[in-house]
Amino acid sequence: MNTCINKIRELSLELLEKGEVEKVIGFANGTIPMATSPIAVTSKQDIEKLVFNSTCGLNLANYLKQSLKNQKSKIAVIAKGCDARNIVTHITENQVRRNQVYIIGVPCNGMIDKVKIASLFDDEITSFSEDGDTLTVKSSLKEEQLSKKDYLRENCSLCMHRNPAIYDALAADLVEEQTFDNPYPDVDKIEAMDSDTKWQYFSDLTKNCIRCYACRNACPICYCPTCFVDESGPQWVGKGQNKTDVDTFHFLRAFHCAGRCTDCGACVEACPMDINVRAFTRKLNKDSFEMFGWEAGLSLSKRPPLDTYNPDDPDDFIK
Amino acid sequence: MENPYLPYPVRIDDIEIATEDKSLKTFKFVFLNKGDEEKFSYQAGQFAELSIPGIGEIPIGIASSPVEKGFVKFTVFRTGVVTSYLHNMKVGDIMGIRGPLGNWYPWDKLENKNVVIIGGGFAFTTLRSSIIYMLDPANRSKFKNIDVVYGARSPGMLLYREELFEWEKRDDINMHITVDGTDDPDWKYHTGFVPQIVEQNAPKADEDTYAIICGPPIMIKFTQPSLTQLGYKEHQIIMSLENRMKCGIGMCGRCNIGKELVCKDGPVFTLEQINQTPKEY
């Protein structure tokens, strides 16, 4: 990924020097192993802070709206395949205009599953480095050399859109897309469960939720000024640890993301309790795909299925 | 141990519509349990949490004065979930009051001093409490001159109109009532914004004069320079802040600004204290 970082820095420097953008949103090295932190670079001196590696699991499209101060603002964003799709969604939903964003596209080989790697150790990881497909992870008790392809996040291992759908410049060469006969094996597994098992599966999933809303806040398409859980007149959802309230938050949020989620995994990455928040949205992604042939954010010109009506939309839910 | 979250049960004894647009109502409450009124004994400047079971609580300045016995009064503006519900309640309904909460205007410091009271809009509630306290025969001699500047958008939006006009007739208090504008030809008092009227009518500051201001942030913002011009120093300007509150007893952390908790270290602060606190109010 080193040439990629150099290209990112080169492009960013050029954009800032020419005054074409006010800031470049990218990732900087974190203060702890396997972490990177989103950063807004506005001056040449800070260009060296920009990095890109397999721990850049968050979605930078999340920072678009807050960074565009007014109609004339323009910023640059480092966008992986999934991130670029979210930018498309922002544009089709009128949250930003195309000419306000300079997309530095990064064809992506996947991000690592930090939780899976951490579970190999009995103590805290003290250092992490990567070289091509090899990950070197150390703690005070041992060192592991891992193959990145065995430790990809689940969404990355199932990703079919690793190349950005739109971009103004590419920071690296396009990569080969993965294809799957069945792109939703994880959803099939859950669908195959009987009612009780399925109920138990989802109950277990949310039992540690602490209502921090990190998942919602890390998600680029959750941008409602007042989220439904924060409404007070009337109040839809309780704010406590009542199981129904917790589950309602997750299920309803998933429905609000239906047809818009790109499975970027930022929600799972952000969750402090390691909840697989994607389990809720995956089914809706599959439904969108099967019912409407729709995957979010692939084209600036097409309207999402929940936006439009077509007489031959599937209606077998009408019994 | 006393549970500070438990409200005293009260009954609504009277409801008065306080302003012409009906957005404010004055509620008179009577304590259900004998002995609670004693426990609730308060000072002018304090507030209480009005508690409606099943709906919620709101922190409201106490409008009645400690010298008025047998009841407590609050004037409430309808703006959200709890206040809307309260506005629809009837005489005889039961709810709760928690308090008295917060600190009060520094009455001991104000003894033997001239006091200038400045209020705007519906922030006049605790100022009513203060004026009635000061004018009470048992207390009047403790204070020197009392000046009051109170303004609202129009005559119908002034709170406690009858009382204001009564006070205007007295010679132991100087009232400067004003409205932003009116087309009532019989309006005998001032017309103009509060900061202007303060500049024109408030006494110049000396060591023995203190000003108490209570009002919307914008009124305070423009009145402060007028007072400074008249020579009032930071420690002579006393203000009552508002902030979002929940527990009212300094535990939930919501009203925290700098190292102060508005519900417990305030809501009354001097300008000197406020200037050392971040402007997050």
Added chain:
Amino acid sequence: MKFITIDKKDWAKGIENSRETYRLFGPVKDKNGFLIKSLEDDILPDMDYHDSVMSAKSVLFPQTEKMLKTTLDESQEDHHIMKRVETDTSLRAVVGIRPYDAKAIEIVNLNFDTEDYRDPYWCDAYKATTFIGLGINKPGPFDFSTSTGSGPFSEEGLDVLLADLDDKYLAKVLTDKGDTFMATCRFEKVADEKESLALFDILRKEAENNIVSKIDTDKLKEKTILDLHEAPFWDDIAFSCINCGTCTFVCPTCWCFDIQDETKRQSSFRIRNWDTCMSPMFTIHATGHNPRDTKTQRVRQRFMHKLKYFLDKYDQGIMCVGCGRCVKSCPVNIDIREVCNMMNSYEKQE
């Protein structure tokens, strides 16, 4: 000072004995991390755990807690009169708590137990709880507790401090509550005082030497609140923040909460839930005015409260105990250690 030796093979039996009197809480493994939970049935606290994701504050201060109840049924005599809900104030013990978590409880005590008001729910729970701490022989890379007035063998807030000596525990009994707990467990093998004191001293020094993470707090007190508040670095720090509640919920010293009434048919409860100053809704007034409506203001509030306002208000050090949970859990890796060092070294440009 009393010291007791506990052979590890006697540990389980002793803990079982304590269940006669105490409800037990302690760290247990959950999926990939550890949580402090109620120890049901025969589950023992995991004494080999590395830090828990959530702190022990939930033992005294649950995330959701019913405070008052009332009936709205007007046919009942006491309708609309609020009463305290019955709370379980039976004895409980937290076994295996980290010393910095115990210090955190003492810090939170300053908030809930004051001269003017006492929060009965917290105070009753605190009175009923015995804290059995476990010294950390090998502090993790995110533990910076020695910089905050705590440490891997700190005794503040604990009733008993255990030292793990491979095949046994050496217990330092610090309070009467601790003594009672040990007696209930029937851990009775008294150890030599002088030797034990020396051993604890060695362990403490070794553990403290193993702390790799440090922050500087020495200059925080001399700076003014307004100077730090107006410092130019807050925008940069706040940029990546996503305003979730993670840092505040995992933090052992964060105590802010929200109070709401929840009604079902004719019965209503006033409940409190943890709340977070990072939420945009935290300070919004009914009029819509929001004193902290920008992200920078909220992020700044959190760090100023933890590292400056608390310091000035109580003069007992900073409000952070150095557990490192927020550093590990923050989705965007905002690091309080960096912020603290920035604040500590900030010099206002004239």
